[in-house]
Amino acid sequence: MSGTEFGAGEMDESFLSAYLDGELDAVARAALDARLAESPDWRAELAALRTVRDAVRSLPLVDAPPGFWDRVLAPEDVVDLAAARRGRVWVSRWRALAGAAAAAAVMGVVFVPRPEPVQPAFAKITQSHAERASLGNDVVTNLAGAVVPVGIEP
Amino acid sequence: MSPTVTQRGGRRPSAALGALVLGALCVTGLGSGADAGTPDAAEELLVKARKTATVESFAGVVEVVWLDDQGVEHVERVGARGADGAFVIGIGARKAVGDENERFTNSGDEHTRWKGHGGTRAPRPGDSWDLEIAGRRHVAGRSATVVVARGDDGLVRARFAIDRETGQLLRRAVLDEQGDVVRVMRFVSIITGGVDAPPPAMPGDGFDDTPVAIETLPSGFVSRADAGSGYRLLGQYLQPDGAVQLYYSDGLFTASVFQRSGRLDWDALPPGTPAAIDGVRARSYSMPTGTLVVWSDRDVVLTAVGDGPPDAVIGIVAEMSGNPSDDQSWFDDVTDFVFGPFDWE
Structure with missing residues (x-):
């Protein structure tokens, strides 16, 4: 890339x-x-x-059933298509299982709830701080800035 | 190694400086008493000024001046008046009202409310700063005593003008580590005493949600007993929306760190000023009330806001993000990068 x-x-x-x-x-x-x-x-x-x-x-590697490849690869034998099919089905089932496990692993991570997006409320934050600061302090210099327009609220 | 601009660590010996200032005051007649120029006298003026606006009656216009993240100066004016222990700042849909123990603020779309705080008493201003009376000036036509706060490096980081007659704070200016003013609150006109104004009323039902003081934080949130340099934790609160607020003060300035579970959507934030704080991605904003910094830590979104010098707020962020600001070059780099545009006098 x-x-x-x-x-x-x-x-x-x-x-x-x-x-x-x-x-x-x-x-x-x-x-x-x-x-x-x-x-x-x-x-x-x-x-x-x-x-x-x-x-x-x-995830574990998947082996074919015992004798499967011998039967498939032996040229003198007539291939038992039904058996071969069962083997393919067996492998397919393993593959499906492996895929499902992988998917579960992925989903287990992906679908863990992420925190909700949060936007700090600037006006509330500055007001609340100014109010708390004005308790026991000069009210005018602490609160005058909290009531003027700022224009940067998310 | 400690940052250059957040020098704290208890009251520092300043006898020589105090003696010089005292001598100067005696010569120039600035002081009204034998100890008027001492750090203690300066501190007493600041401590008294904390309460005056909720004790004395007054009415006036306050000017709020600040630089935004592009270095553009903004000026806004709001009315302010107080009587019988109650006050109102602003008008209409944008106003803050309150009395000794209660606050309600509406900035248009948002409202917040406090009833008491249940927190620890704030430190004294002189615990973290060298204070001195630096003369007199006229603010809004009234004679005021000027108190300056210096860090350990001797740089002035704040100037206060306090009404000589009533003790009310008339002007507060905050300076950055280059000595440039970054934020000012000042009366441009004021009358005191005998103000014929009814006590502003608190709003009624429908606005009852208030933060609640808590001893233990919910799981996943973090707290520090000390943050930055000299800031002490004075209270922990659970906000009505589930956020946690940690409130700090160094005796002169204040800061809060808000924490909320979730994932910060950086793309939805206003532009602000991008910053990297010791490898932690952050975004900074210059606001009328102070400096605001947003960052995230795992699944928590954190927002720090403070009315002190910008570098002090950055220092809090560094400590809260688990990266104490012990790297001189890093700290200088960040503060220069974030607050470089504040080349303003």
Whole structure:
């Protein structure tokens, strides 16, 4: 993945997967390193993705049933299509099971409820602080600033 | 290593300075008594000024001056009056009313209310600052005594003008570590005594939600008994919306740290001034009431707001984020970056 495809402010979290898989070029990796250094949220996201990847990789390898490959590969034998089919079904079931386990691992991480987004209410915060500060302090200098328009409320 | 601008640590010996100031005051006749120029006299003026506006009757116009994050100066004026222990600041939908123990503020869309505080008594102003009487000046046509507060480096970080007749605070200016004024509250006109104004009434039903003092914080939130340099925790409160408020004071300035569970949506924040505080991403805002800084720690969104010098608020953030400001170069870098535009006299 090329670093020229995005600027520092245009990265989305899909780049984290590429980052984990070593698919980013040097420019993109450096940009993402910088983003990770400044953002606890991105670092948390990276840690979550790494957990998913590790969980999938830790799943056991699946072996075919004993004698399966002998029967399939022996040229002199007539292939028992029904048996072969049972074998394929067996493998398919293992694959399905492995896939389900991987999906469960992914869902276990992805669907852990994330905290709700919060926007600090600047007006309430500054007012509440000014009020508390004015208790036992000069009321005019503490509260005058709380009632003038600021215009930066999220 | 400690930050250069948040020098605290108890009352410092300043006998030589005090003697010089006292001598100067005696020569110039600034003091009204034998000890009028001493740090203790300066402190007494500040302590008395804390209460005067809720004791004396007055009416006037207050000017609020501050620099925004782009370094643009803003000036707003509001009316203020008090009588019989009650007061009102502002008018219409934007006003704060109160009495000795209660506050109600409406800034248009939001309202907040306090009833008492149940917290610890604030430190004395001289606990963290070198105070001195620095002369007289006229503010809003009234003769005022000027008190300055210096840090350990000798730089003036605040100037107060206190009415000589009533003891009321007429002007407060806060300076940054370059010595530039960043925020001013001042009366531009005032009359005192015999003000014919009925006591402003507190709002009735429907505005009863108030913060509640708590001993133990809910799980996931953090507290520090001391924050920044010289700020002491005076109270912990649970807000009606579930946020936690930690309230600090160094005796002269105040700060609060609000905490709320959740994930900070950086993209939805107003632009402000981006900052990195020892590896912690933050965003800073210059407000009429002071400096506000937002950051997040795991699943908690934190907001610090304080009326002191901007670098003092940054110091609180550094400590609350688990990264005490012990790195001189970092601290200088951050404060220069965040507050560099405040090149204003």
